[in-house]
Amino acid sequence: MASRQSLISMAEDSFPLAKEEMLRRVDDAVAVRRVGAEAAIVETEGATAKDLAELVRRTPLLFTRHVTNVVAEFDPAASDLASVVDTLDAAIRELTSEPLIALQLWVSGKVHYDFNRHDARQRASQLLSDRGYRVSRAGSPVAVSVCFTPKTAVVGVNRVEDSLSSWPGGEIRLSRSPEQVSRAEFKLEELFKTYEFPADLGEDALDYGAAPGGWTRILASRGFRTTAVDPGDLDPRVLRLPDVVHERTTAGNFLRSSRDRFDLIVNDMKMSPTRSSRLMVDSLHLLEPGGFAITTLKTGDRGVLPQIEQSFAVLREGYDIEFARQLRHNRNEVTVVLRKQR
Numbered sequence: 281m282a283s284r285q286s287l288i289s290m291a292e293d294s295f296p297l298a299k300e301e302m303l304r305r306v307d308d309a310v311a312v313r314r315v316g317a318e319a320a321i322v323e324t325e326g327a328t329a330k331d332l333a334e335l336v337r338r339t340p341l342l343f344t345r346h347v348t349n350v351v352a353e354f355d356p357a358a359s360d361l362a363s364v365v366d367t368l369d370a371a372i373r374e375l376t377s378e379p380l381i382a383l384q385l386w387v388s389g390k391v392h393y394d395f396n397r398h399d400a401r402q403r404a405s406q407l408l409s410d411r412g413y414r415v416s417r418a419g420s421p422v423a424v425s426v427c428f429t430p431k432t433a434v435v436g437v438n439r440v441e442d443s444l445s446s447w448p449g450g451e452i453r454l455s456r457s458p459e460q461v462s463r464a465e466f467k468l469e470e471l472f473k474t475y476e477f478p479a480d481l482g483e484d485a486l487d488y489g490a491a492p493g494g495w496t497r498i499l500a501s502r503g504f505r506t507t508a509v510d511p512g513d514l515d516p517r518v519l520r521l522p523d524v525v526h527e528r529t530t531a532g533n534f535l536r537s538s539r540d541r542f543d544l545i546v547n548d549m550k551m552s553p554t555r556s557s558r559l560m561v562d563s564l565h566l567l568e569p570g571g572f573a574i575t576t577l578k579t580g581d582r583g584v585l586p587q588i589e590q591s592f593a594v595l596r597e598g599y600d601i602e603f604a605r606q607l608r609h610n611r612n613e614v615t616v617v618l619r620k621q622r
């Protein structure tokens with residue numbers, strides 16, 4: 281098989297982890313070369329971006345956020361997309377016969393070129409339009425990516441559904457709202473935009489480590505009756521929401537005394553990943569059969585992969601791991617979606 285290159289993105293601090301995961305878990309990964317702060321090229325003996333996306337989902341690999349097939353690279357100081365547009369055009373036609381294309385430009389690291397992002401977008405749009413494509417920012421089945429890094433521009437093309445994220449480089453942008461009570465809300469909001477839960481998830485949610493109440497607020501806004509467990513205070517605006525109950529205690533105390541049943545348990549407790557995972561397993565009797573759980577694993581920045589492996593071993597005592605990823609709004613942690621084994 282011919283060797284292939286894919287562009288992947290990850291959190292800047294997580295490059296070594298993304299690299300280690302790729303080299304350890306992807307059989308035909310040969311090399312991982314960093315090209316920008318949050319971008320690297322993975323060379324494989326044949327696996328395409330679609331294959332990598334499938335492995336990221338299934339294994340799961342946690343630190344890759346976005347993936348696309350590398351079509352070409354050029355030096356933005358010396359030339360532009362015109363120098364590679366023939367190759368790009370041929371690569372697009374291999375994926376689709378539709379004229380509709382999403383153009384995703386992103387910048388990784390500090391770049392100093394004599395054009396700005398707007399100029400680059402206009403130029404690229406023009407070149408693609410000249411080839412007969414209708415160019416959008418989003419909503420098209422195939423995306424052309426141009427990732428500008430300090431030394432190079434990497435041009436990629438992939439089907440959006442095989443790219444792990446529909447955002448350029450996986451850099452989802454969420455805006456603050458006046459009702460927001462914590463930045464932690466973004467993590468749950470991003471997860472709901474990234475992972476598709478079944479429509480019939482149920483109505484009763486339990487939120488461990490709820491204070492000041494961001495996740496509780498998001499759950500309430502999605503129609504859940506929510507029991508918020510935390511020794512700390514909830515924001516008064518969250519306490520006033522209908523269908524929110526605050527249990528001012530620890531998760532350990534709650535799970536020993538509660539007789540309630542929930543369809544969803546979420547856990548954002550500040551706690552070691554293995555202890556937190558143990559608490560999730562100890563809470564299985566509170567979860568309806570087939571119920572879902574969401575937990576963050578706060579690994580810090582040392583011994584990350586061993587901590588995750590230990591936590592997964594604990595969680596698999598009673599859950600299937602449906603999704604696990606370091607989302608854009610996770611810092612030194614990963615978000616995991618679990619389903620109670622039947």
Ligand SMILES: C[S@@+](CC[C@H](N)C(=O)[O-])C[C@H]1O[C@@H](n2cnc3c(N)ncnc32)[C@H](O)[C@@H]1O
Pocket residue numbers: 461462464465488489490491492493494495496509510511512529530531532548549550551
């Ligand atoms: C990162 S904050 C949670 C933020 C919250 N998800 C939000 O969106 O506002 C972590 C919380 O875990 C709580 N916590 C730590 N240990 C706990 C335990 N054993 N039981 C319940 N809550 C705990 C802390 O009191 C703290 O409020």
